[in-house]
Amino acid sequence: MKSSRMQWVSLVLVMLGAAPACSQNGVEPQGTGTVASAPAELREGEQKFNTYCSTCHGIGGVGTTQGPPFLHKVYESNHHGDEAFRRAAANGVKAHHWQFGDMPKIDAVQSPDVDHIVKYIRWLQKQAGIF
Numbered sequence: 001m002k003s004s005r006m007q008w009v010s011l012v013l014v015m016l017g018a019a020p021a022c023s024q025n026g027v028e029p030q031g032t033g034t035v036a037s038a039p040a041e042l043r044e045g046e047q048k049f050n051t052y053c054s055t056c057h058g059i060g061g062v063g064t065t066q067g068p069p070f071l072h073k074v075y076e077s078n079h080h081g082d083e084a085f086r087r088a089a090a091n092g093v094k095a096h097h098w099q100f101g102d103m104p105k106i107d108a109v110q111s112p113d114v115d116h117i118v119k120y121i122r123w124l125q126k127q128a129g130i131f
């Protein structure tokens with residue numbers, strides 16, 4: 001009797017110990033709608049992504065009804081290198097992978113902005129285990 005109560009108590013302690021470990025490193029599980037905030041050096045890319053790309057590609061790159069998710073192996077760097085991102089922003093994209101329609105060119109975004117945005121997207125992809 002006494003020992004089974006002890007087991008129960010230590011199980012609860014293990015569970016209590018495990019929960020904070022997840023939130024401490026800031027990595028939230030996918031699909032909860034929360035996005036871990038990016039390291040300071042990626043903030044500029046994060047802001048630009050949120051301003052110019054997230055309307056279609058979703059906050060955190062999860063996609064929307066207007067555009068595909070970047071958290072997808074189609075968009076990992078071997079398939080869509082950084083140049084593909086520069087081209088997409090500068091020229092737009094004709095629909096070819098999906099059924100969302102064409103992506104318009106994004107005039108407000110210059111090449112150096114895209115470099116920041118791509119760094120941020122690569123980071124998101126890494127968080128999602130896509131590399």
Ligand code: HEC
Nearest residue numbers: 052053056067084085088095096097098100101102103106
């Ligand atoms: C108005 C909606 C919209 C916005 C805003 C938008 N995109 Fe897209 N994007 C799309 C759609 C739709 C596709 C998918 C086209 C297809 O079917 O392959 C796409 C595809 C892409 C691709 C893949 C290109 C390829 O070669 O297949 C890249 C890279 C991309 N977008 C980058 C960006 C970046 C960077 C931004 C912000 C500067 C951005 N997009 C903003 C809608 C959008």
